[in-house]
Amino acid sequence: EVQLVESGGGLVQPGGSLRLSCVASGFTFSQTWMTWVRQAPGKGLEWVGNIHSDGRVKNYADSVKGRFTISRDNAKDTLYLQMNSLRAEDTAIYYCMRNYYGDWGQGTLVTVSS
Amino acid sequence: QAVVTQEPSLTVSPGGTVTLTCGSTTGAVTSGHSPYWFQQKPGQAPRTLIYDASNKHSWTPARFSGSLLGGKAALTLSGAQPEDEADYYCFLRYSGVGEVFGGGTKLTVL
Numbered sequence: 001e002v003q004l005v006e007s008g009g010g011l012v013q014p015g016g017s018l019r020l021s022c023v024a025s026g027f028t029f030s031q032t033w034m035t036w037v038r039q040a041p042g043k044g045l046e047w048v049g050n051i052h053s054d055g056r057v058k059n060y061a062d063s064v065k066g067r068f069t070i071s072r073d074n075a076k077d078t079l080y081l082q083m084n085s086l087r088a089e090d091t092a093i094y095y096c097m098r099n100y101y102g103d104w105g106q107g108t109l110v111t112v113s114s
Numbered sequence: 115q116a117v118v119t120q121e122p123s124l125t126v127s128p129g130g131t132v133t134l135t136c137g138s139t140t141g142a143v144t145s146g147h148s149p150y151w152f153q154q155k156p157g158q159a160p161r162t163l164i165y166d167a168s169n170k171h172s173w174t175p176a177r178f179s180g181s182l183l184g185g186k187a188a189l190t191l192s193g194a195q196p197e198d199e200a201d202y203y204c205f206l207r208y209s210g211v212g213e214v215f216g217g218g219t220k221l222t223v224l
Contacts, residue, residue: 046215047212095159
């Protein structure tokens with residue numbers, strides 16, 4: 001059974017940093033593109049970025065480019081999202097998703113507020 | 115940047131048929147965009163109904179089907195049930211650029 005479990009969310013002040021993790025199981029993580037998606041309260045889904053299976057190719061949404069970094073540790077079957085210079089508009093539930101088949105985690109809530 | 119277009123809202127009668135569509139401002143949606151369809155109910159994480167235009171997951175009810183139709187991706191629900199009331203999102207892949215969600219369609223079964 002495919003499982004994706006996000007963690008690391010919480011309350012952070014504007015300008016602060018946070019690192020999210022997504023632990024994968026039930027499939028060969030090292031062979032799979034992965035994606036981060038977020039959803040602000042009451043809003044639709046927004047693509048944040050993705051990363052190639054070997055970690056060498058990454059793409060980002062314009063809204064997070066230069067502030068967020070996606071990485072992965074294939075030895076630990078773990079995907080990461082490093083978020084810096086956080087803004088109030090980054091407040092959202094953050095989900096990781098396995099590409100192609102589209103398996104989702106349950107999400108982790110990030111709140112940016114003073 | 116590409117914009118993915120969806121109907122903001124649709125209504126279907128119980129037992130009826132409805133088609134949700136997904137277009138792209140860059141031109142026709144093709145299999146190369148690997149269209150996804152996600153269903154999301156209030157308070158829940160999204161779940162994938164259709165991937166790669168027409169492939170279903172084991173949990174996808176048979177009444178849902180995905181296709182490419184008239185330059186758009188389409189999700190057809192045949193025999194709507196009350197539990198199908200939800201938000202539906204289309205998702206397209208743009209090679210070398212990234213991925214984009216549609217704004218979502220709020221489907222009402224009434």
